[in-house]
Amino acid sequence: MAALDSTRPSVPKDDDAAIQQRWEALTNVSFWRAKAADEARHPATGAPLFTDPFSAAAAARCVPRAAAAKLEDREPGAGVGLRVQWMGVRTAEIDARVLEAARGLVAVAAEGSSLQVVILGAGLDARAWRLPWPRPPGGRAAVWEVDTAPILALKAHALEGFAVTACERREVACDLTNVSALASGLAQAGHDAAVPTVWVLEGLIGYFTTEDGLQLLHALAGLSAPGSRVVMTSPPSLKDKEEYEGRGITLHHSTFEETEDTLARARRAGWQGVIVTAEELLQRYGVERAQQLLLLTPAEAGGPA
Ligand SMILES: C[S@@+](CC[C@H](N)C(=O)[O-])C[C@H]1O[C@@H](n2cnc3c(N)ncnc32)[C@H](O)[C@@H]1O
DSSP states (O other): OOOOOTTSOOSOSOOOHHHHHHHHHHHHHHHHHHHHHHHOBOTTTOOBSOOOHHHHHHHHHHSOHHHHHHHHHTSTTTHHHHHHHHHHHHHHHHHHHHHHHHHHHHHTOOTTOEEEEEEETOTTOOHHHHSOOOOOTTOEEEEEEEEOHHHHHHHHHHTTTOOOOSSEEEEEEOOTTOHHHHHHHHHHTTOOTTSOEEEEESSOGGGSOHHHHHHHHHHHHHTOOTTOEEEEEOOOOHHHHHHHHHTTOOOOOSOOOOHHHHHHHHHHTTEEEEEEOHHHHHHHHTOSOOOOEEEEEEOOTTSOO
16 A cells, blocks of 8 residues: 655645544545555455555545554454455445446447436545446446535545546535535536436445435435436444444444344335345455445335335
């Protein structure tokens, strides 16, 4: 992993405590993802679980050395290795599910049409840069990244100089608790709600209250043409919270719940779906710890809720 450079600007210049917490959360993810890109390996083949030179660059530019050392220090014993595995599997599995959904849409898309992908709470996620986005014949692939303005500014610094080549990348600056701002921001940035969308919510919904999360999922359902897909992580559970608190670490999430409860909320918001269970991931990747994912599609009219 690239050496961390603490001399570069890092924390967005904003006194807002919420922005500080968001910065901490996303640099934490970026640090572990950079390490996982370097170290996480498929047990059978020894191949890297995913390819990501961008997270290392982003972490080097945005995570001060002291903050990075603290992140490793708070993982006792085999903790660092487990954390690397956990982030490696989460990244690789989301990559695979998102590309699978994108290829499925492209396979049935009309000539000259668009693949639409929206990454919500994108933080320093570099999928727009690093995934081989498919596109319909004669058409285009578009990736919208939604986050707050200070975080998007931080990202511009973090990934400055790296070209996006496989898609058209667009930014929407908004607070995702304001779903009408999301809808208008996306429309203004060229998203077409009549065309199916792949939505990505990684490490996001837990930062919302259950009500705001429900409202967001409901708004996404309203912006999703048939065929749309959601790939998302669920909030940490109460058990996760207790485990972290036992180690003196405060999680800044607003919601702690079991993945089944997140799926139940998604159903109330107009989605149907399945859980990719931790057991399935542990087996597939040969690791000891993995985070479950949710895969959603718009509920069929008259279908089971
Ligand atoms: C833990 S980070 C995850 C970043 C990214 N999804 C990833 O996995 O690398 C959470 C992200 O969600 C964003 N976020 C949290 N609450 C938000 C809100 N109300 N509106 C917009 N973005 C929000 C934060 O700014 C941050 O970038």
